[in-house]
Amino acid sequence: MSQSDATTRPTSSPTNVIKVAVIGRDGRMGLEAVKAVEAAAGLRLVGAYGSEDDLGELGGADVAVELTVPAASPGNVAHCVQRGVHVVVGTTGWDDVRLDALREQVAGAPPATSGAGVGVLVAPNFAIGALLMMSFAARAAPFFESVEIIEMHHPAKVDAPSGTAARTAAMIAGSRSAAGAAPSPDATTDDPGGARGARVSGIPVHSVRLRGLTAHQQVLLGNTGELLTIRHDSFERASFMPGVIAAVRAVADHPGVTVGLEHYLGIA
Numbered sequence: 001m002s003q004s005d006a007t008t009r010p011t012s013s014p015t016n017v018i019k020v021a022v023i024g025r026d027g028r029m030g031l032e033a034v035k036a037v038e039a040a041a042g043l044r045l046v047g048a049y050g051s052e053d054d055l056g057e058l059g060g061a062d063v064a065v066e067l068t069v070p071a072a073s074p075g076n077v078a079h080c081v082q083r084g085v086h087v088v089v090g091t092t093g094w095d096d097v098r099l100d101a102l103r104e105q106v107a108g109a110p111p112a113t114s115g116a117g118v119g120v121l122v123a124p125n126f127a128i129g130a131l132l133m134m135s136f137a138a139r140a141a142p143f144f145e146s147v148e149i150i151e152m153h154h155p156a157k158v159d160a161p162s163g164t165a166a167r168t169a170a171m172i173a174g175s176r177s178a179a180g181a182a183p184s185p186d187a188t189t190d191d192p193g194g195a196r197g198a199r200v201s202g203i204p205v206h207s208v209r210l211r212g213l214t215a216h217q218q219v220l221l222g223n224t225g226e227l228l229t230i231r232h233d234s235f236e237r238a239s240f241m242p243g244v245i246a247a248v249r250a251v252a253d254h255p256g257v258t259v260g261l262e263h264y265l266g267i268a
Contacts, residue, residue: 126243
């Protein structure tokens with residue numbers, strides 16, 4: 001599909017309006033993001049792009065919201081950064097190697113239209129409740145001997161573990177390390193089928209893919225005689241949109257690469 005086939009809008013708007021492009025308009029998150037941007041005060045949708053569209057100049061956008069798939073996301077984000085467009089990234093798969101490459105790209109990027117440096121937010125989750133769940137789990141983790149994560153999503157999700165689970169594991173591992181907590185006890189020596197899950201930052205993570213689910217996670221923390229469960233459930237993708245809009249409004253004020261919307265909201 002050519003650039004002319006992409007959904008675009010006129011770019012003229014008041015100077016206090018943020019012009020926004022959505023990349024990934026045909027996905028479930030992308031569809032919700034298009035509706036949310038169109039409904040939000042102070043934002044103007046200037047482009048909505050599918051997977052085969054030429055992004056071109058992104059309709060003159062100030063901020064792009066990137067909601068595609070892990071294989072396409074780095075190229076899409078680089079395209080935006082090279083044009084001085086701030087980016088809010090909701091696609092998962094951004095490991096340390098990809099993030100390091102992105103930091104180099106941002107450091108060498110032209111300034112944004114405001115004259116400041118380009119800002120990129122990589123957000124494993126946009127739901128405010130999920131951000132609080134992650135923060136609470138990280139705070140609680142040093143006080144418990146054992147901790148594991150169970151993340152549950154719809155069967156169309158292409159990656160496992162989820163970005164939220166990986167981010168939660170990293171936050172938990174960091175807080176436990178800072179507190180000098182010992183590794184969780186586990187006497188397992190025979191697990192040829194991987195029933196104990198994956199180790200992410202040293203934390204066991206279990207992924208469920210089940211029809212009827214949307215996005216759900218629970219963190220289990222255990223001591224002798226007690227269990228603390230911290231759980232968050234997103235039943236529809238509209239739950240992510242307040243976070244997406246907050247990110248769009250704030251990303252220009254945070255030059256460089258930020259991982260986690262919690263840093264914009266004062267939750268971290």
